Amino acid sequence: MQEGRVLPAKEINRDLLRSILTTPNWYWVTVAVMAIIVLGAMSAAGLMINRGMGMTGLNRPVMWGFFIVNFVFWIGISHAGVMLSAILRLSKAEWRRPATRAAEVLTVFSLMTAVMMPLIHTGRPWRLVYWVYTLPFVPYDFARGIWPNIRSPLVWDPSAIFTYLTSSILFVMVALIPDMAVLRDRTTGIRHQAYALMAMGWQGTPRQWKLQIISGILLSALILPVFVSVHSIVSWDFGMAVAVKSWHSTIFAPYFVVGAVHSGVSAVVFVMILLRWIYGWENYIRHEHIDALGRLLIVVATGWFYFFVMEVIFGFYGREADEIAVREFQFTQPPWNLWFIFFTGLTYFLPVSLWLFKWTRRNLWIMSIACISVNIGMWLERFLIIVPGLAQKQMFTFTWYTYAPSAVEITIIGGTFAMVTLLMLLFSKVLPLIPLYDIKEGDMLKTEIKIGRATVPAVFRED
Amino acid sequence: MAKRPILGLFEDANYAAEAGDALQEADVSQDDYDFLTDAPYPEGAFGEREERHHLYWFPFVGALVGLTAGILMTSMTQLAYPLVQGGKPILSLPPMAVITYESTMLSAIIFTILGIIFESRLPRPKMGLYDTRITEGYIGVLVNVEEDQLPKVSALLTQAGAVDVVLENPEPAAA
Numbered sequence: 285m286q287e288g289r290v291l292p293a294k295e296i297n298r299d300l301l302r303s304i305l306t307t308p309n310w311y312w313v314t315v316a317v318m319a320i321i322v323l324g325a326m327s328a329a330g331l332m333i334n335r336g337m338g339m340t341g342l343n344r345p346v347m348w349g350f351f352i353v354n355f356v357f358w359i360g361i362s363h364a365g366v367m368l369s370a371i372l373r374l375s376k377a378e379w380r381r382p383a384t385r386a387a388e389v390l391t392v393f394s395l396m397t398a399v400m401m402p403l404i405h406t407g408r409p410w411r412l413v414y415w416v417y418t419l420p421f422v423p424y425d426f427a428r429g430i431w432p433n434i435r436s437p438l439v440w441d442p443s444a445i446f447t448y449l450t451s452s453i454l455f456v457m458v459a460l461i462p463d464m465a466v467l468r469d470r471t472t473g474i475r476h477q478a479y480a481l482m483a484m485g486w487q488g489t490p491r492q493w494k495l496q497i498i499s500g501i502l503l504s505a506l507i508l509p510v511f512v513s514v515h516s517i518v519s520w521d522f523g524m525a526v527a528v529k530s531w532h533s534t535i536f537a538p539y540f541v542v543g544a545v546h547s548g549v550s551a552v553v554f555v556m557i558l559l560r561w562i563y564g565w566e567n568y569i570r571h572e573h574i575d576a577l578g579r580l581l582i583v584v585a586t587g588w589f590y591f592f593v594m595e596v597i598f599g600f601y602g603r604e605a606d607e608i609a610v611r612e613f614q615f616t617q618p619p620w621n622l623w624f625i626f627f628t629g630l631t632y633f634l635p636v637s638l639w640l641f642k643w644t645r646r647n648l649w650i651m652s653i654a655c656i657s658v659n660i661g662m663w664l665e666r667f668l669i670i671v672p673g674l675a676q677k678q679m680f681t682f683t684w685y686t687y688a689p690s691a692v693e694i695t696i697i698g699g700t701f702a703m704v705t706l707l708m709l710l711f712s713k714v715l716p717l718i719p720l721y722d723i724k725e726g727d728m729l730k731t732e733i734k735i736g737r738a739t740v741p742a743v744f745r746e747d
Numbered sequence: 748m749a750k751r752p753i754l755g756l757f758e759d760a761n762y763a764a765e766a767g768d769a770l771q772e773a774d775v776s777q778d779d780y781d782f783l784t785d786a787p788y789p790e791g792a793f794g795e796r797e798e799r800h801h802l803y804w805f806p807f808v809g810a811l812v813g814l815t816a817g818i819l820m821t822s823m824t825q826l827a828y829p830l831v832q833g834g835k836p837i838l839s840l841p842p843m844a845v846i847t848y849e850s851t852m853l854s855a856i857i858f859t860i861l862g863i864i865f866e867s868r869l870p871r872p873k874m875g876l877y878d879t880r881i882t883e884g885y886i887g888v889l890v891n892v893e894e895d896q897l898p899k900v901s902a903l904l905t906q907a908g909a910v911d912v913v914l915e916n917p918e919p920a921a922a
Contacts, residue, residue: 293785293884434828435835435842443846447853454860461869466785469879484864485871487889488881491798492867493787498802499863506806506859510852517845724786724884 290727291567297466300720303563303712305470310562311709318706325699328692329404337407339692346674346687351405354697356666357547358398358704359445359518360540361659364548365391365452366511370504378743379576381722382568386559387552388456389717393707394551395449397700402441404696437517437524444517448510455503461486462496462721496721515544522669530599530610530673539591546581546588547662550635550655553577555708557648557655559717568718571646578645578654582636585658589632592665606676613672620672623664631661750779752876753897754913755888755904762908763886764793769903775892783877783887793886800866802859809858810851817847876915885910 291299332339342349368387372380403409433439464483471479486492519540522531533539553574560569599611614620635654644650676684689697711717726743733742757763763782770780777796782788821843829837864870881887888909892900901912 293882297883431830432828433832434824435832435839437842439842440845440849443849447849447856450853451856454856458860458863462785466882469882480874484869485874486869487781487871487874487877488783488785488887489781490784490788490790490793490795491800492869493784494790494798495800495802495863495867497787498800499859502802502806502859503856506852506856510849510856513845513848513852721786728786728788 289567290730291723293724296720296723296727297470299565299567300716300718300723301467301470304467304714304716307713311713315706315709318702318709321702322699322706325696325702328695328699332404332692332696333407333409339690341688341690341693343685343687345685346671348405348670348674349687350667350689350693350697351401353663353666353670354700355398355401355405356518356540356670357663358394358401358700359515360544360547360662360666361394361551361704362391362398362448362452362548363511363515363541363544364552365389366504366507367545367549368552369455370508370511373500373504374508377576378726379573381726382565382570382573382718383552383556383577384722385456385459385719386555386717387548388452388459389708389711390548390552390555390704391452392449392456393704393711395445395452396707397704399445399449401700437520440517441521444510444514448507448514451503451507451510455507458499458503459496459719460715462488462492463716463719466720467715512541515541522673528673529604529606529676530614530669533595533598535591535595535598539588539595542584542588542591543662543665546584546631547659549577549581549584550658550662553581554652554655554659557652559712560648563712565718568723571648574648574651575642575645578639578651581658582639585632585636585639592628592632610672610676613676614668620668623668627661627664627668629661630657631665749894750891751894751897752915753890753892753900753904754783754876754878755890755901755907755909756878756880756911756913757886757888757907757909758884759908760788760792760886763888766888766904766907766909767794769907770888770890770900773899773903775890775900779892780888780890783881783889785882785884802862802866805858805862806855810855812858813851813854814847816854817850818843820850821846876913878911878913880911 340349340351365388368380369384373384403412406412461483464479465486465488468476468479468483516537519536522528523533523536525531556569556577557574559565596611599607614624635658638644638650638654644654671687675686708717729743731742733740755763755766757766767780767782771777771794782793782795822838825838825843831837876889878885878887888904890900890904897914901914904912
């Protein structure tokens with residue numbers, strides 16, 4: 285650990301603000317391409333809203349398809365921020381420093397994207413107002429045929445996601461104040477005024493730093509329970525449904541939470557590798573950081589695999605005919621069985637076998653492939669949880685049906701990936717994706733200890 | 748006589764700490780000087796005064812507010828829709844618990860953020876005396892002293908190793 289050299293503050297500012305203060309040629313081209321894909325997805329969504337849900341592949345009994353799969357997927361990615369930022373901050377893991385901001389920002393943008401999916405899924409997003417159950421003094425008139433089920437687990441979702449999104453945005457904004465001050469001091473004109481406004485007169489006094497450090501720990505401790513609750517509640521969208529076989533499982537909450545951390549941390553590793561490559565941040569995002577994240581991922585992936593095996597075993601163990609029918613569908617019927625093999629291979633066996641060796645963990649190409657593999661696998665996992673259960677929801681076999689996504693759905697799903705990329709790119713143009721003060725603090729606390737004839741890199745740590 | 752600020756810039760933390768010691772020896776109150784840095788130095792690195800705060804009260808108060816709001820919101824919503832579902836009571840506790848939990852956490856977090864900003868003495872509408880070199884790694888020692896003390900403090904800061912001493916431009920006289 286601690287392989288990098290100590291850098292002067294001026295050089296850290298120059299390197300980490302390069303993405304903001306200069307604009308490389310590829311930047312606007314990439315932004316334009318991503319924006320076009322997002323516009324394409326918005327047009328597809330507009331078409332679907334205009335023509336109706338018949339434009340999708342959804343049909344009875346499979347009324348939850350790609351949109352809900354994608355919703356769960358992006359909620360999962362959003363768990364990266366808190367996992368890395370909060371847990372590593374609380375445990376004072378030194379290698380967290382370059383990873384926290386990118387993880388937190390990815391959390392915010394993936395949550396925003398996730399929130400859009402159920403809205404698009406409704407087909408009539410303007411009817412969102414009917415979901416607003418928090419109007420105790422102005423209830424809808426039952427005589428108008430509106431019978432909201434205010435006790436539904438689906439009502440818990442918006443409250444949990446709203447809490448998580450608000451908390452994550454505030455968490456990011458508070459940690460950005462000192463970096464806004466650096467930008468305030470390095471810019472002129474209207475940009476200077478904007479950064480000065482957001483820095484709120486930050487000076488960097490010992491009192492301000494003390495509170496900044498406490499805030500990191502205190503907010504981490506407060507957001508952690510929210511983080512656990514969000515994906516638990518998302519899993520209850522399925523787990524609380526008694527009618528759908530293979531969904532009604534008590535293990536779903538921890539299974540979903542660990543799965544979310546697995547896909548989220550993998551996504552962060554991929555984003556970090558990309559940032560290192562495009563902005564030349566070799567001094568900041570070092571092999572040691574990717575290596576440490578790779579080792580963490582082995583533990584997370586194995587934890588996830590344990591829950592996955594338990595979920596399958598308990599499904600079979602009850603010998604309920606309906607449950608066995610769904611499992612047979614998942615395991616034996618093509619193409620579902622092939623998807624199942626792909627999913628387990630991509631989510632666990634391929635990446636974990638790659639993460640087992642130090643040289644593979646330090647090879648950025650291999651790590652990128654492993655992390656992309658995890659996320660393709662985790663997307664498939666959600667698909668294989670949601671669709672087979674619904675396909676055989678009804679009692680009679682002649683009502684069983686399968687699901688094939690339409691071009692509209694595929695376009696919208698593609699658009700969400702472009703949207704997160706676009707938002708990350710736009711963020712990197714206005715605010716630093718690596719916290720400057722955190723890197724400076726890390727460099728300040730670095731030292732070397734001589735033990736016999738060996739010189740060991742070390743770090744001081746305040747209690 | 749009104750106090751005026753003076754800022755000494757140091758390249759080395761040891762020199763800045765020595766400047767702090769020298770100011771104390773010159774009977775400048777600890778409340779009248781501060782250290783400005785671009786990164787969090789370990790507590791007591793400059794021999795600065797211990798900072799007391801009440802941040803930990805904010806999440807508790809926030810949690811109580813959120814808990815109350817959550818209970819009121821969920822119970823009143825259920826009473827506003829008196830629709831019996833599955834023979835369950837109108838005022839059903841399990842659905843209330845989840846939303847109340849979220850509102851408690853949300854309020855605790857919002858209050859914590861407000862607490863951090865408030866306790867950090869932010870926002871500061873006027874920056875006062877400041878130098879952009881601080882965010883380049885220089886350590887600023889910001890001193891507020893009587894106007895007649897300025898030359899003495901300036902000499903003291905320079906003697907301690909300040910690479911530059913900055914004075915605020917005097918305000919233009921009213922017409």
